[in-house]
Amino acid sequence: MVLAGLRLLHTDEPNALPHEHIVGTPVPRKEGLDKVTGRARYVDDIALPGMLYGQTVRSTIPRGRIREIRYGSGVDWTEYVIVTAKDIPGRNVVALILDDQPCLADGVVNHPEEPILLLAHPDRHQLSRAAEAIEITYDPLPAIFSIEESERQSEVIWGTDNVFKSFLVEKGSLEGIWERAAHVVEGEYSTGAQEQLYIENNGMIGAYDEEAGVTVWGSLQCPYYVHKALMAVFALPEEKVRVVQMETGGAFGGKEEYPSMIAAHAGLLAMKAKRSVKIVYDRLEDMAATTKRHPSRTRHRTAVDANGIILGGEIDITMDGGAYATLSSVVLSRGTIHAGGPYYWPNVTIRSKAVATNAPPQGAFRGFGAPQTLFAMERHIEHIAEVVGISPVEIRKRNFLKPGMTTTTDQLIRENIDLEELLDHALELSQYRDKKQRFTQQNERANVKKGMGIAAFLHGAGFTGSGERYLNSLVGVEALADGTVRVLVSSAEFGQGTNTVLCQIAAEALNIPYDRVTIAQPDTSVVPNSGPTVASRTAMIVGNLVRSAAVGLAQTLEASCGLSRSFTYEEFRQACRKHIEEHGQLKSLSRYEAPPGIFWDDQKYRGEAYAAFAWAIYVAEVSIDLTTYSVSVDDFVALQEIGKVLHPRLAEGQIAGGVAQAIGFALYEKVVWQMGRMQNHQMTNYIMPTSADLPPIRVFFKELGNVHGAYGAKGIGELPMDGPAPAIVNAIQDALGIPFDYIPLLPEDIYQRLAIQSPAPVVEG
Amino acid sequence: MALIPETAKQTIELRVNGLPRSVLVRPMERLLDVLRHELGLTGAKEGCGEGECGSCSVLLDGQLVNSCLVPIAQAHGSSVLTIEGLTADKRLHPLQQAFLSCNGAQCGICTPGMILAAVHLLNKHPEPTLAEIREGLSGNLCRCTGYSQIFEAIRQAANPGASE
Numbered sequence: 040m041v042l043a044g045l046r047l048l049h050t051d052e053p054n055a056l057p058h059e060h061i062v063g064t065p066v067p068r069k070e071g072l073d074k075v076t077g078r079a080r081y082v083d084d085i086a087l088p089g090m091l092y093g094q095t096v097r098s099t100i101p102r103g104r105i106r107e108i109r110y111g112s113g114v115d116w117t118e119y120v121i122v123t124a125k126d127i128p129g130r131n132v133v134a135l136i137l138d139d140q141p142c143l144a145d146g147v148v149n150h151p152e153e154p155i156l157l158l159a160h161p162d163r164h165q166l167s168r169a170a171e172a173i174e175i176t177y178d179p180l181p182a183i184f185s186i187e188e189s190e191r192q193s194e195v196i197w198g199t200d201n202v203f204k205s206f207l208v209e210k211g212s213l214e215g216i217w218e219r220a221a222h223v224v225e226g227e228y229s230t231g232a233q234e235q236l237y238i239e240n241n242g243m244i245g246a247y248d249e250e251a252g253v254t255v256w257g258s259l260q261c262p263y264y265v266h267k268a269l270m271a272v273f274a275l276p277e278e279k280v281r282v283v284q285m286e287t288g289g290a291f292g293g294k295e296e297y298p299s300m301i302a303a304h305a306g307l308l309a310m311k312a313k314r315s316v317k318i319v320y321d322r323l324e325d326m327a328a329t330t331k332r333h334p335s336r337t338r339h340r341t342a343v344d345a346n347g348i349i350l351g352g353e354i355d356i357t358m359d360g361g362a363y364a365t366l367s368s369v370v371l372s373r374g375t376i377h378a379g380g381p382y383y384w385p386n387v388t389i390r391s392k393a394v395a396t397n398a399p400p401q402g403a404f405r406g407f408g409a410p411q412t413l414f415a416m417e418r419h420i421e422h423i424a425e426v427v428g429i430s431p432v433e434i435r436k437r438n439f440l441k442p443g444m445t446t447t448t449d450q451l452i453r454e455n456i457d458l459e460e461l462l463d464h465a466l467e468l469s470q471y472r473d474k475k476q477r478f479t480q481q482n483e484r485a486n487v488k489k490g491m492g493i494a495a496f497l498h499g500a501g502f503t504g505s506g507e508r509y510l511n512s513l514v515g516v517e518a519l520a521d522g523t524v525r526v527l528v529s530s531a532e533f534g535q536g537t538n539t540v541l542c543q544i545a546a547e548a549l550n551i552p553y554d555r556v557t558i559a560q561p562d563t564s565v566v567p568n569s570g571p572t573v574a575s576r577t578a579m580i581v582g583n584l585v586r587s588a589a590v591g592l593a594q595t596l597e598a599s600c601g602l603s604r605s606f607t608y609e610e611f612r613q614a615c616r617k618h619i620e621e622h623g624q625l626k627s628l629s630r631y632e633a634p635p636g637i638f639w640d641d642q643k644y645r646g647e648a649y650a651a652f653a654w655a656i657y658v659a660e661v662s663i664d665l666t667t668y669s670v671s672v673d674d675f676v677a678l679q680e681i682g683k684v685l686h687p688r689l690a691e692g693q694i695a696g697g698v699a700q701a702i703g704f705a706l707y708e709k710v711v712w713q714m715g716r717m718q719n720h721q722m723t724n725y726i727m728p729t730s731a732d733l734p735p736i737r738v739f740f741k742e743l744g745n746v747h748g749a750y751g752a753k754g755i756g757e758l759p760m761d762g763p764a765p766a767i768v769n770a771i772q773d774a775l776g777i778p779f780d781y782i783p784l785l786p787e788d789i790y791q792r793l794a795i796q797s798p799a800p801v802v803e804g
Numbered sequence: 805m806a807l808i809p810e811t812a813k814q815t816i817e818l819r820v821n822g823l824p825r826s827v828l829v830r831p832m833e834r835l836l837d838v839l840r841h842e843l844g845l846t847g848a849k850e851g852c853g854e855g856e857c858g859s860c861s862v863l864l865d866g867q868l869v870n871s872c873l874v875p876i877a878q879a880h881g882s883s884v885l886t887i888e889g890l891t892a893d894k895r896l897h898p899l900q901q902a903f904l905s906c907n908g909a910q911c912g913i914c915t916p917g918m919i920l921a922a923v924h925l926l927n928k929h930p931e932p933t934l935a936e937i938r939e940g941l942s943g944n945l946c947r948c949t950g951y952s953q954i955f956e957a958i959r960q961a962a963n964p965g966a967s968e
Contacts, residue, residue, distance in 0.1 A: 065907075067904060067905075068904070068907065068909070070912070071903075071904045071909060072904065073912070074909040074912030074915050075896070075900040075901075075903045075904050075908075075909055075912075075915055075919065076847075076887065076888075076890075076891050076896070076900060077845075077846070077847025077848075077886070077887035077888055077915075077916040078847075079912050080846075081849070081913065083846075083849070083850070084840075084846035235947075236947055237911070237913075237947055238849070238851045238857055238859050238911070238913045238914050238945060238946070238947055239849065239851070239911070239913040240850075240851070286912065287911065288849070288911045288912065288913025288914075289910075289911040289913060289947050289948055290911075291947070321850075321853055322851065322852040322853060322854070533911050534910035534911030534912070534948045535910070536910075688906070688907040688953070689907060691907070691952075691953070692907045692910055692948070692949055692950075692953050695949060695950035695951075695952045695953065696910065696947070696948045696949050696950045697950075698950055699949075699950030699951070700947065700950075721852065721854060721856070722851075722852040722854065722856035722857055722945070723854060723856055727945060727947065729941075729942045729943075729945060730937070730938045730939075730941040730942050730944070730946075730951040730954070730955075731938045731939060731942040733950060733951055735952065736950050736952055
């Protein structure tokens with residue numbers, strides 16, 4: 040068996056660089072040595088002198104009024120620091136977008152696991168016993184748990200209609216298209232919640248000082264999100280709030296918004312205790328209480344002509360946001376914009392909404408709404424192919440976006456992307472046609488049925504529409520007297536390679552050795568706000584700012600010390616020392632400027648949604664054992680165009696890891712809900728793929744180069760989450776001839792469908 | 805957080821990374837907690853506390869164990885190897901080197917346990933097949949890599965001369 044390998048197919052526009060490249064080479068991961076030796080410090084590895092341990096006491100019911108909190112006997116409560124909503128000096132909110140989520144429930148609870156009070160004690164072993172001795176009684180209120188219940192509004196639990204946010208995208212007109220259509224194809228598709236399942240649970244240490252204010256050290260993606268949330272909770276000015284990111288053991292979106300909550304809790308306990316307090320969740324608490332991927336339901340109604348060309352259609356999307364708004368509006372936005380897939384829709388109406396249920400709020404997870412709507416699109420296009428009577432390959436080729444066409448939001452495709460060619464490459468790499476033909480013949484007699492499936496998709500890099508303008512990111516590059524250069528960003532490393540790639544870019548831009556560049560630990564008292572580490576924006580947006588700050592630094596040295604344009608490293612080092620002796624420091628800052636000609640209408644949801652799209656074709660080969668009904672993915676080809684590949688090994692790792700996570704999304708990872716609470720909130724019964732479950736994931740890149748990103752790089756982190764699930768379910772349909780339109784798809788689901796359709800076929804041999 | 809029975813503390817003697825250590829702890833305290841809290845060896849991580857994820861893996865008398873499931877009393881008189889012990893002579897173990905060069909560590913939280921599982925695997929199968937690698941690591945979960953680059957690292961460490 041061949042292990043995954045990286046092939047750079049070809050480069051259409053090689054980036055001409057004046058010297059030996061650092062960008063594009065597999066330099067060592069900056070923090071790699073610390074990680075392989077066990078020296079890397081995660082929040083739970085830190086103990087401050089006199090530190091207490093904190094625990095959260097949570098709601099046990101989905102919705103109701105808190106009647107009474109009783110501190111039971113058998114516990115010496117004087118030993119405990121207890122914090123309730125009344126101890127909050129500022130606003131009782133987790134500040135994010137709508138500020139509707141309380142930091143601690145005050146009088147009412149709206150979901151199971153909602154934080155109500157906090158305990159701290161010097162002995163971490165005592166805490167859970169004390170938490171169990173607290174008895175909270177409620178006057179329960181009726182609760183709702185599904186998209187359908189929320190839509191019916193039998194109970195209104197949020198706002199006036201249970202709707203956090205809705206969007207309407209209209210392109211062209213649907214008038215008359217249903218009459219003109221040779222076929223009208225309808226379908227409904229749904230996806231389940233998914234737990235990010237970073238292996239490091241959430242955790243935070245808080246400290247409080249009357250003079251210095253509040254400081255937190257923790258596992259997080261977005262230092263300045265936490266910073267903003269703490270300013271609100273503590274009513275402190277920005278200089279009295281300090282957020283430090285520790286080494287972070289995986290995040291995947293799961294540490295985008297919830298760390299703000301934990302940071303506030305640790306800080307509140309520390310303020311009351313007058314000692315530092317550590318809160319580290321165990322796995323049960325982390326899975327039960329923190330955010331997951333939004334469950335979704337997408338309906339398509341599409342008019343196509345006799346050749347399968349899309350004339351127009353309606354797409355209706357609903358996402359379940361849980362009890363508070365958190366990030367649902369932006370997750371929905373990305374899902375809405377990606378709903379049309381990589382296809383040309385001359386006319387389309389997309390209606391989408393995120394609705395409230397009495398479950399813990401759903402949140403950011405790699406892909407951010409796009410995996411849900413792209414699953415629907417890539418299943419639906421297969422249905423269209425079937426109805427029209429053409430192949431899955433042909434239906435896609437006839438409808439692919441091409442340069443000069445516009446997306447559903449009327450964004451003009453300027454890039455020289457050729458999706459037909461990309462698809463042909465992927466078919467070749469996966470031996471799609473040969474295998475498909477062979478499997479079709481073998482399946483007739485085999486008890487293990489095999490199939491091939493395709494997914495074609497795109498993923499927009501960076502914040503949507505005007506988002507990057509609002510973020511207004513600032514990046515610094517600082518030279519020190521010893522000639523080393525330090526990158527100053529709030530962009531966090533949590534496995535994806537931020538540290539390495541940003542240092543590569545700075546080294547490349549300055550033409551100095553990679554090992555002379557370091558990156559500051561994200562600490563809001565040290566680094567400027569380069570925005571959150573989300574939305575596949577770091578390499579492209581922040582990377583470009585690092586590049587421009589680095590260029591600015593060299594220009595400063597040129598002006599101040601007469602550094603020549605083609606300097607040696609020794610000349611650079613001396614110039615740095617001279618400049619710092621004379622001026623004290625040498626720092627260059629760079630602020631985001633929107634690329635020219637970008638137009639976005641927030642009201643109509645029209646225009647340039649993203650500065651760049653990454654494009655991909657994935658092919659899955661699966662087999663289904665009709666004795667056990669289990670599905671195995673036997674081979675997986677992931678071919679993508681992500682612009683310049685800044686670091687081939689890191690990029691390959693990002694793709695392979697994303698594909699693995701998406702295989703889990705498709706086939707293994709089922710959140711079992713009961714009354715808004717996750718029942719299987721442990722690794723024993725929430726199953727993610729192990730090393731024994733995964734196929735060889737073969738990763739391939741094609742480089743086109745993108746003018747916006749650093750050295751032509753586009754976003755990469757989220758893309759691989761979008762395609763695998765539909766590719767796999769399409770392959771299952773190819774093998775069994777049965778369409779499944781929901782995920783996760785477990786053996787029992789397949790069994791049930793086959794058993795209902797016909798007695799399970801028993802074939803000898 | 806694990807509930808530890810309120811029994812009296814006892815002195816437990818064991819060898820950790822080649823050095824004799826003595827700790828005064830409750831006998832049912834988890835080996836993981838003793839390593840992390842008593843001995844300051846924080847390389848072993850707690851991912852799940854129930855022996856599913858393997859990020860607390862260490863070698864106990866040469867056997868791969870989840871240190872979150874081992875009561876310290878069971879380690880009395882035993883020899884424990886943690887990630888910190890792999891670099892005792894300041895030189896990286898070939899597996900650490902291979903994890904570095906193959907990008908086998910992304911977020912790094914599973915890495916110490918994964919490397920110890922790989923040490924155990926290579927002790928058992930010095931030149932493992934892919935099937936043996938997949939099986940040998942199946943008790944150690946990684947959410948970042950999809951495992952491919954970890955497999956590559958193990959093959960490289962097992963057979964450093966072989967070309968890709």
